[in-house]
Amino acid sequence: MVLFPELPFARVANLLSFLFLLMSFLLIIRNSLSAQVRMFAVQSGVLSALAAVVAHFGGSRELFGVAVLFAFIKVIVIPRVLTRAVSKIGIQRAVAPYLGTSVTLGICAGLVVVAFYVMAPVMESNRLPTADGIPLAFAGVLIGFFTTVNRRRALTQILGFLMLENGIFMVALLATYGVPLIVEMGVFLDVLVAVLILEVFVYRIKHNFDSIEVSQMGALRG
Amino acid sequence: MLAQIGITIAQWLVVVLGAPVLAGVIRKTKARLQGRRGAGIFQPYWDLRKLLVKEVVIAENTSWVFRLTPYVAIGTMLLSAFIVPVLTTAAELQFLGNIILLMYVFLLSTFFLALAGLDAGSSFGGMGSSREMAIAALAEPTVMIAIFAIALRAGSTGLNEMINRAASDPLLLLNPGHLLAFLSFFIVALAETGRLPVDNPSTHLELTMIHEAMILEYSGRYLALIEWASFIKLFLFLTLLGNIFFPWGVAVTLQPGAVAIGVFALVIKLGVLALGLAVLETALAKLRLFRVPELLSGSFMLALLAVISFFFLR
């Protein structure tokens, strides 16, 4: 059953893909950790909406389930956990990237272009209406990766990792309308557990060293 | 022909006479949001009238540039009011030029205001000029790339064609390039018209002012002209945002009915944008001066993404 047949699937999917990328950019621009966590939640929300749209037009009931599960874990649970970590650690601003915002933005724009370049053959060969969004999703992966490289604090590195994971999910979603539910659930569980463990880690690091500055780990080399 | 002249003058009058009330509405809404009663929405008119009957006090060190600038400021804005399609895209006086001309006309007025800021020889004026020029210069690439993004889809840099083309697309808001261009143009509009979070229009603390510091030495009728010019600039930017990005209701013919709808649509769009601006200005604090470039580079990236979306999406 298709509710809005006149609404072109490809354009809605494109729009959501772009919103996804936009959220990545906003996450980079924002300075405070809690705002970044909020941005991540919004990005995940966009992604679950995209999954729902794909499920709707693609007629896959299983994917609806994935969308709902995704929304639950990434829009509600993980941001909660992260927010709790933020308030425990008590550093609100001081995101401390290695590079300035403008330079970071420039690099990210470059990554978007690279993504378009690398994914051009994939777009050519993929005839699905959602194929246009694939480079955007891949750009999300690259930006997430870059964020983990660029940030000093362990917590923002977690955010970068989560963005990366979001991007991977989205590539799968757009390229093949998602992987089977069982695989997806496994991945979700992994991510959730990883976040919980990392949160505990961050908390312990903070407790022991009074800082979550990753660069200080260099001192451990002895 | 007569209808053409009539509608052109009507549009111009709407801008020139309607600009102060828009400023009044924004101030009133802000006051309400901040829990104050605020002055009436027609207060800007009374302010202008008051200023016009006041004596002008001129700083001794100034030259003729200082006395010419208010006329340049109002002249450029009155000219811009002819270029922007406000109610209809069927009026032909927009032959004056495209959106690039419009942006340069705005820059011309900033140029003279900055000179006037330096002319009195006070530190505040110089500070205002320097900062205003910095922001204007850094906003320029975003403006052009946003224009490029719109022009790509419209196949023209003419304002009428841009609006007509946007209006003919029923799924306009589903277009990522369109939305990204809107966001970036909105941020630029905030910077160019000196609104929060770039500049605070209601501050009178010398060290935080930008636009206000630049025109600190002005009084009487000169100040009235400059204030009026900045009301018109705000009106034009909001109209551009409303008409280019949300083109519904803009009359495509000169039928009285269509024009009436155009008036109605304009009032609604400006109302919504004014409300949005007031909410934004209440919610946001002013950015530190040296964080403004970050904001502008962010908006530049959005505009660039809009362009990329045009070239890379089928």
Place this chain on the structure above:
Amino acid sequence: MLNSAAMLTLLAASLMLFAGGAAGALVFDRESGRCRRMTHGLALCGTVLVLILGIAGLTGNSFELLLPRILPLAGGLALGLDRLSAFFLLTIAVGVIPSTLFAVGYTRQYRQEQALLGFALNVFVPAMMLVVLSRNVLTFLVFWEAMSLASYFLVMTEKDRDETRSAGWLYMVMTHAGLACLLIGFLAMLQATGSFSMPEWARAAEGVDSGVRSLVFLVMAAGFLSKAGAIPFHVWLPRAHPAAPSHVSAMMSGVMIKLGVYGLIRIGFEWLGPGPGWWGVLIMIVGAVSALLGVLYALIDSDLKCLLAYSSVENIGVILLGVGAGLVFRSYNLGSLAALALMAALYHSLNHTVFKGLLFLSAGSVVHVTGTRITEEMGGLLKRMPHTGAFFLIGSLAISAMPPFNGFISEWLTFQSLLLSFRVPEQFINLVFALCIASLALTAGLAAACFVRAFGITFLALPRGQAVEQAHEADWTMRTSMGLLALACLTLGVAPVLALRVLSGAVNEFLGAAPDLSFDWSNIAAASAFGTIAPLWVAVILALLMLAAWVGLRVYGANFSRRYYETWGCGRAVQTADFEYTAAAFANPFKRVFAFLYRPVEETEIEAHSESRFFVKTITYRHESRSIIEDSIYAPIVATVRRLAAKARTVQSGNVHGYLLYILAALLTLLLFAK
């Protein structure tokens, strides 16, 4: 219509006038006043003939001339005139006429150097003219070198100053490095086509291997770009132009560097045949970088003439953007767009000649009366030099591309041609164009800031030094020449049709494609309705509306009384120039935003009274910016050359027999090779 004999007569007449001027400089070298009037007067008359020649050429007259007896080695002296050459003749004349007129009054201060100045000028101007007319390799190189040498002597006018000597030295090195590049390119093409004649090359180029042509393009582009002063070959320009007398700066910045652009256009579009798209992309990138870095360095420079020199780098960048875009369009067979882009570039080049000439001349008269080039020591000059000030303001508005002046029209055309790049079916190119649009826009904004600063700090507010207090207006020849240029700024801005008509003819003949532009007195439309503008109406309506505002206030009955009072200073008792915003302070936001580029070094020393550190005696603030190009490109080259030179010293025995041995060895090697 003039026949070719009449054209040649005109050419000969102008050459004779220049020769007379040069001879006069040598004859009257003891009588400074007569020498000054005669050499500059004859140069002026000669240039007027060049102007007529240029206009005649642009209206469709042409000639070819081959004198095999002169320079018989390489096919004789070959001259020719087509519309593109004619357009550059026009540019030369437009730049040179006001400058020589200005020089009549301005060079009064150079008593000793009068003969040299007059002689070099009368070689410089005809050499530039003949470069544009040259049609074979040797002719071109001879005049190119004559132009470079003459300009070197002009730069060296104030040779007693260390600064001038080092600038002249650098200029000499760079210009000969450029010449070496050109030689390599010319020889390679000679080898490949077997002809000395450049028009022959254009016909034979298709047969030459494209790899060879690309290499030749790279080498020759480097040579021409070094003359044009494009980054990274610009290092000589901001030193040599300020060191020269101001009328020479105006000619070098306004005219001579354009010949680099001329050469680039010739090799890119004609001599080397059709090239791949990346030639254009490369030129565009050089253009975008030059424009941006040029204006950024102009923005922080406190030396008025240095600032103008850097702004020339910027404008060359803008011109190169148009040229590069034209090359790209042509390689994608978009002929009418290529013509549009080239037209924008040529128009900007003419406009730059006009407004940069105006700015250098008015800066020259300021420097002349104040004796300083540092803007921080000026201020308040508008009241003491009202005409010069007004002219400088017009030049500033024009160079900042403000409507209704000429810079705006050419920048608008450049924007239109860049925006139309979406017709190129290649995403990578589209992206390059988008970035070039952004950098052009940023350049425009920064240029406006730069000239607000230049005019505001120099001419507005209170004088900052003694020299300024005694400043007086320039004499009539200087004011007339500036007035002519100011008028040209306005005319080319409100009635661009005058220039566009001849330009579209020239571009059409040169590229064989009509530009995608329709225009008449009131309206210009690029690519039918893609972008339209009505410059004349904009100017008229703007003027009327400003008048209407004034009349409106009168009619409304606004209060027109005015009172003069002190500037607001937070309640301070006195207002002195010390409280004014300085040029350094004005540029500070830009310094901070672009700190990664300027790499500023700042030092603040505060000397306080011994009782309390809050009672300050003196504050010394020092600020220095490094040039990223010089540090990262030239410094390593210079170091390497030094090292090699030190090594080469071991070969220097100082023994005559040793040197004779070297010569013998070289001779033998050559003979063996030639076998």
